[in-house]
Amino acid sequence: MSGRILWWVPACLLSLVVLVAGLASAPSAAPRPPQALIYGMRLEPKSFDPAGGNEQYTLKVLRSAYEGLVQEKFGAAQIEPSLAESWTPSADRSAWTFKLRRGVKFSDGAEFDAEAVRATWDRLRKVTIGVHRLVANTEVQVVDRYTVTIKLNAPDVYFLYSLAKVPIVSPKAIKEHDEGGDFAQKWLAENTAGTGPYRITRWEHNQFIQLDRFAGYWRGWSGRHLDQVKIVIVPEHATMMQMLERLEIDMHSNPILPQDVERLKRNAGLQFVTGPASETAIFSLNTQKPPLDNKKFRQGLTYLFDYPGMAKKVLGGFGRVPRGFLAPGLECYTDRRPPMTYDPAKGKALIEQSGARGATLLYHYTAAREDYRQAGLLLQDALRGVGVEMKMQEFPFITLIEQHKKVETSPHMAPLAMGAFSGDPVYFFELNFHSKNAGGPYNWSYYKNAEVDGLLQKARATPDRGGRCQMLGKVQEILVDDAAAIYMVNPDKVEFIRKRVKGYRLHPLDFVWPVRFYELSFEE
Amino acid sequence: MLPFVARRLAALVVVLLGMSLVTFVITNLLPADPARVSAGPHASNADVERVRRELGLDRPLYIQYAVYVRNLATGNLGTSVRSRQPIAAEIRRHIAATVELTLVAIVVYVAIAVPLGVIAAAHRAGWVDSLTRLGAVGGSAVAPFWLALLLQLVFYRMLAWLPAGGRLPLDVPPPPAVTGLFLVDSLLAGDLHTLGIAARHMVMPVTALALGRLGLTTRMTRAQMVLELAQDYVRTARAKGQAERVVLYRHALQNALNPIVTMVGIQTAYLLSGTVLVEGIFRWPGLGQYALDAIIEMDVPAVLGVALTSSLFFVLVNLAVDVFYATMDPRVRVS
Numbered sequence: 001m002s003g004r005i006l007w008w009v010p011a012c013l014l015s016l017v018v019l020v021a022g023l024a025s026a027p028s029a030a031p032r033p034p035q036a037l038i039y040g041m042r043l044e045p046k047s048f049d050p051a052g053g054n055e056q057y058t059l060k061v062l063r064s065a066y067e068g069l070v071q072e073k074f075g076a077a078q079i080e081p082s083l084a085e086s087w088t089p090s091a092d093r094s095a096w097t098f099k100l101r102r103g104v105k106f107s108d109g110a111e112f113d114a115e116a117v118r119a120t121w122d123r124l125r126k127v128t129i130g131v132h133r134l135v136a137n138t139e140v141q142v143v144d145r146y147t148v149t150i151k152l153n154a155p156d157v158y159f160l161y162s163l164a165k166v167p168i169v170s171p172k173a174i175k176e177h178d179e180g181g182d183f184a185q186k187w188l189a190e191n192t193a194g195t196g197p198y199r200i201t202r203w204e205h206n207q208f209i210q211l212d213r214f215a216g217y218w219r220g221w222s223g224r225h226l227d228q229v230k231i232v233i234v235p236e237h238a239t240m241m242q243m244l245e246r247l248e249i250d251m252h253s254n255p256i257l258p259q260d261v262e263r264l265k266r267n268a269g270l271q272f273v274t275g276p277a278s279e280t281a282i283f284s285l286n287t288q289k290p291p292l293d294n295k296k297f298r299q300g301l302t303y304l305f306d307y308p309g310m311a312k313k314v315l316g317g318f319g320r321v322p323r324g325f326l327a328p329g330l331e332c333y334t335d336r337r338p339p340m341t342y343d344p345a346k347g348k349a350l351i352e353q354s355g356a357r358g359a360t361l362l363y364h365y366t367a368a369r370e371d372y373r374q375a376g377l378l379l380q381d382a383l384r385g386v387g388v389e390m391k392m393q394e395f396p397f398i399t400l401i402e403q404h405k406k407v408e409t410s411p412h413m414a415p416l417a418m419g420a421f422s423g424d425p426v427y428f429f430e431l432n433f434h435s436k437n438a439g440g441p442y443n444w445s446y447y448k449n450a451e452v453d454g455l456l457q458k459a460r461a462t463p464d465r466g467g468r469c470q471m472l473g474k475v476q477e478i479l480v481d482d483a484a485a486i487y488m489v490n491p492d493k494v495e496f497i498r499k500r501v502k503g504y505r506l507h508p509l510d511f512v513w514p515v516r517f518y519e520l521s522f523e524e
Numbered sequence: 525m526l527p528f529v530a531r532r533l534a535a536l537v538v539v540l541l542g543m544s545l546v547t548f549v550i551t552n553l554l555p556a557d558p559a560r561v562s563a564g565p566h567a568s569n570a571d572v573e574r575v576r577r578e579l580g581l582d583r584p585l586y587i588q589y590a591v592y593v594r595n596l597a598t599g600n601l602g603t604s605v606r607s608r609q610p611i612a613a614e615i616r617r618h619i620a621a622t623v624e625l626t627l628v629a630i631v632v633y634v635a636i637a638v639p640l641g642v643i644a645a646a647h648r649a650g651w652v653d654s655l656t657r658l659g660a661v662g663g664s665a666v667a668p669f670w671l672a673l674l675l676q677l678v679f680y681r682m683l684a685w686l687p688a689g690g691r692l693p694l695d696v697p698p699p700p701a702v703t704g705l706f707l708v709d710s711l712l713a714g715d716l717h718t719l720g721i722a723a724r725h726m727v728m729p730v731t732a733l734a735l736g737r738l739g740l741t742t743r744m745t746r747a748q749m750v751l752e753l754a755q756d757y758v759r760t761a762r763a764k765g766q767a768e769r770v771v772l773y774r775h776a777l778q779n780a781l782n783p784i785v786t787m788v789g790i791q792t793a794y795l796l797s798g799t800v801l802v803e804g805i806f807r808w809p810g811l812g813q814y815a816l817d818a819i820i821e822m823d824v825p826a827v828l829g830v831a832l833t834s835s836l837f838f839v840l841v842n843l844a845v846d847v848f849y850a851t852m853d854p855r856v857r858v859s
Contacts, residue, residue, distance in 0.1 A: 038694070043817060046607030055564065128571065130564055189607060205617050206809030208694055230694050235804040235813055238673055242681045243688050398556045398822045405569075440569045 035227035035522060037501065039515075040240050040252030044206055044233045047189035050167035051123065052130035056253060056511040060231060063510070064211060064517045065107070066167030066194030069098055069117070070160050074516060075505045077278060077329050077423035079160045083112060083168055083195060093155040093463055096163075100146040106170035107192065107199040107214040114142040119171035123183045134162040134422075155461040157468065158424035165422060167194055197518040198229060208232045211517065224502075224521035244270070250498040253513040257370070258316025264496045273495040278329040278420035278508035280322050281371075282432070283363075283379070283413045283486040284444035291356035292412050298483035300354060303347030304382040307340050310489045314374045318492040324476040325432065325487050327418070329508040330425040332469035337476065340487055348386045360389045362411035364403065367394045372415040375488055404444045414444055415488075420509050426460045429475055433484055447484040499523070525850060532846065536839050543835040544596060547828050548589050556822035562605035579605065592828075601829040606821055611829040614814065619833070620704025621691060622803070622810030625729055626795040628707070633734035633741065634788055640738075641745020641784075642772055645753060656746065660739030669801035672732035676805060679728060686728055689807035696721055729806045733799065737791055744787055748780035755779075782853060789845035793838040 045058040050066050052058065071082040081087075084098035104112035121140045124132040137153040152159060173193035177184035192199045197217040202210035211229040213221065232249060234240040241260065243249045247269045256264065265272055283305075291297045311319035320328075323337040351357060361383070365372040373394070380390040393411075395403070404410045420428055431437060434456060435448035455471045462468040479485070493506050495513070500522045507514045559576035560567070567575070576582045580591065595602060601611040644653040679686040691706055692698060699709035699718050707726075710718040752758065753776055761771045800812035807813075811830060818826035 043820070046604065046609070052564070128574070129562075130567075133568060133571065185608070189609065204698075204809075206813055207690060207807070232690075232694065232807075233809075234689075234807055235816065236807075239676065239688055239805055239807065242676060246681060246684070246688070248688065396556075396820075396822070398561065401560060402557055437568075441567070 037226050037229045037251070037517065037520060037522075038249045039229060039231045040234045040243060040249040040254070041231050042233075042235060042237070042240070042254055044209075048192060048200065049127065049129065049185060049188045050169050050192075050194065051127040051132060056513065059510065060253065060515065061192070061200065061209065061211065062167055062194075063196075063514065064198040064229070065192035065196040065200065066169070067196050068164050068166050068168060069100075070164050072161075072164050072423065072507070072509055074507050074519065077331065077420070077509055079164060079423070082164075087160075089159075091463075093157045093159065093461070094153075095149055095151045096159060097143070097147065097149045100148065101218070102146055104195050104218045105216045106172070106195050107216070108170050108173050109216075110170040110172035110193075112168065112195055113145050114148045115145075116168055116171050117148050118142055119174055120166065120168050123169060123174055124166070126183050127185055131165050131167075134165055157460060157463055158422075158426060161422040161424040161427075169193055197225070206233055217518075219518070226517055226520055226522070229517050244496060244498075247498055250501050251495075251504070251515065255512075256494045256496060258314075258318065258494075261316060261318075261494065267496075269499055270496045271499045271501075273497060273504065273506060274318065274492055275506045276320070276328055276508065277491060277493045277506075277512075278327040278423075279417060279491055280325055280327045281375075281415065281417045281488045281491060282325065283375070283415055283488060284432075284442075285483060285485050286407065286410055286412050286444065286446055287448075287484065288407045288446040289410070289412055291354065291359045292361075294354045294356055295482065296350050296354035297356045297359075299481075300347045300350030300386070301379070301383075302480075302483045302486050303341060303343045303350065304379065304386065305340075305342065305486050305488065306378045306382065307342050307489065309342075309378055310375055314371050314378070315489060315491055318494050319489040320492070322487040322490045324480045325418075325429065325485065326425060326472065326476050327420055327428065327508075328490055330420055330423060330428060331465075332425050332472040334469075334473065337473075340480075344382060344385065347382070351386045351388065357387045360391065361413060363390055363392045363413045364395050364400055364411040365392065365415050366400065367396050369415070375415065379486075401441065405439055407439070407446060410439075410444065410446075413486075416442055416444065417491075418442070419511055421511060423509055425472055426456050429456055429472070429479075433475075433479060445484050447479075447482070449478065449482065449484075452478055525847075528850065529843070529847065532843050536843070539839055540832065540835065541593070544593060544828075544832055545589070547831040547835075548592060551824045551828050551831075552585060554822065554824060556824065558605045558822070558824045561822050561824075562608070579603075596832075601832070602825040604818075604823055604826045606818075606823045606826070611826050614826070615811065615829055615833055618809060618811045618814040621808055622796060622799060622812060624705040624707065625726065625733070625799060625803075625808060625810060626792065627705075628726055629730045629733040629795060630788065630792050632730055633737050633791075636734075637738050637741035638745050638777075638784065641742045642749055642777060644742065644746040645749030646768075646772060648750065653746070656739070656742045660743040663736050663739030666736050668732050668736050669805060671735060672728070672802045672805040675728045675732055687725055689725075689729075689805065691725055691809065692718070692721060729799075729802055729808055732802050732806075733795060741784065741787055741791070745780065745784055748783055749776055752776040752780045778852075782849060785845055785848055785852075789841050793841040796834070796837045796841075 039060065041057055041060065043057050048058060048061050050062055067082045069082060069084040070079050073080045083101055083104060085101050087096055087098045089096050100114060106112060118140045121135065124135060139151045141149045141151060143149055170193035173188065174184045177187035179186050190203060195218065197214055198211040199214050200209060201212040209231040213227060234243060237254055240252055240254050244252060245267055264270055285292050285298050285301065287293055307321040311321055321339040323335060323339050326333050363376050365376055376392045380392060383390045400414055418432060432442050433445065433447045433452060434443065435453055437443035438446045438448055452475055455475050459468040459471040462471065497504060501520055502523050503520045559572050559579060559581050562579060563572045563575040580588065592602060599612055601615065603609065604611050604614060640652065640656055644656045647653060676688060680688045687693065696718060699706060699713045699715055702709050702712055706722040707719060710722060758771060758776055761775050799810060800816050803810045803812035804816055815830040818830060
């Protein structure tokens, strides 16, 4: 008897849940506003300061809210005009004079002119959190209201590639929102003040960031463009994939796992976008840690890695066998060089000649990177056949950076995905193999070679393209011969976006998944 | 009672101080360099050293700790190395979402678990009893995040009944902020439409959090009730001809309540600080998600801030449980 009375509490709750679930099955009350693109992002950037724009999540907003004097031509490693209409370099490429575009306004109403360029440079001298190093040794001279000369302390034929990464900020915003001499750092962390087509209008923390059109954008709004972009934060990969498959998001910046490709291809609402990236994934080989200080041993390792297996099996066919370190698409890359060779017999012979048989190697790889774990297994398997043991351990990337600060704490090998940030091939080489970066980001091979350093410096100062490509070709050759790393694979870009999105092109530079929202529209 | 609470609050300061020391030491042992995190992965080593000086991380550890504690006294949890914004403000921004989710989950699971336990005890070996036993074993075997993924797959992906996550859809503005709890705020604003939408968004995360805990509390309630129902006073009450409902709820349950309240208290504190994965799956912008971001990006001061906030939760919930004992159970004397 009493039991029946006691039922009412759970029964009421149950009916409440059913009621709510019932409400839920009704169609969504408010329709989505027209022309709003929904972009899914795993991590929320903590700041949109244009000076700090050197990681992929921040760049999603910065590239559409700000512009540089020049910009990368989308889809290629080339430079085209942006806020500067034209430019003239000095004969030795140590001074560059820019004619600025007239009639351009910042989203806060300020006018763009030479003073704005100077204000941006002044700010970068104080707010040294990201892109400042690209222009650290440069000085802006205002020639007249619409002409500036940027002087470098050394010739640099690739200067424009760096310049494309420097967003010009409204001088009015820097001044008006300055708090205790912070050059508006606090304000610019959450607001935008550039000349770009979109600006932040709303930010619900850890939910979404809303970008709306800047009506006064100098390129104008004739033609078809998005009204609005909502960047939704979706921390869990499984949730992101489900939202993509239900077509609740248009685009996203999560890697697509090879095993998901076939299933996603069958989704009629999605389009498959793939193409080469300017990226080389490597295993660093710590040249100061025995037995990797032995060149023959290192060379042996490079022949033991199964390059075709990496591209075909691990990456599901979305990768190519590299021809050395320089990534495809960058200036001076040539396919006349032979691809890396997988030759276990030759590898075994070299290891035996090195006298380091029976060695043990430590391979520390990035957490949650299944491709790097599998790449490690490929090599581990081959090494077992030649009597070398390879121990594998997983670490967060930031820990790997710490470990590589000193030779003693660093492992023998670690994976690095070197995607080209800029189109500057010298910078691409320097990051991993210039002696000044040994132990730092990202010369984890501790590779030091005065000839390579010298060739890179000379190439940067050589205006003649043929001449500098010869030098960079030589660097490419030395790095392969020295086996400074195992050049694992050139991965392709693999993306799925909603079919209704038009105008999207893959861009090889600027880290992964760069996008300029101004170029996109929805199909009719 | 008042001196008791005051004494406990004073002890709380000591506990928090201890917690701050332990977490400070542990987070400083992490193989991650906050200066590197702040400068970004691509910064040169020289830039990292400059940032280290800027953030005061080049000073000896004990001085850093002293500065940290001094700041704590004024409610300042330090500055995030990623955003360079005050951590206290960032935590405040995320806390309401977690509190709302946790409170609803607790209410739902207590309202189901306790009556079920009582029924199971009153009808031992009946079908309710068997069902709760099955539920208890099954429920505690299922990890909340797994359940969360399963719910999402079924109710979002396949049936399309419920939203994938978030507190509200992108195009619905949040109710005017009073408490930060959307259910309460939309009620206060008289906005039943938003209330319904907010409730809909809570169904899956609440279920994922509550379901796994149901079984344990149900079984515990049942066990306590079985003990109490065998007591002489129950026989006396029944002999006096009191209604079974009164015997069960007024007499037996009240006496069985202490361990149950302890359990619910622990679960509450655990939920408040342990919703990390479920929040991630359902895009719930709470403290768990903030903590996860901070851990992934090795924002050490932020991790420290979250750890301290969580310990504060634990201590406060424990205090609340003790106060509850003292007021509800005359056998417990405040000493």
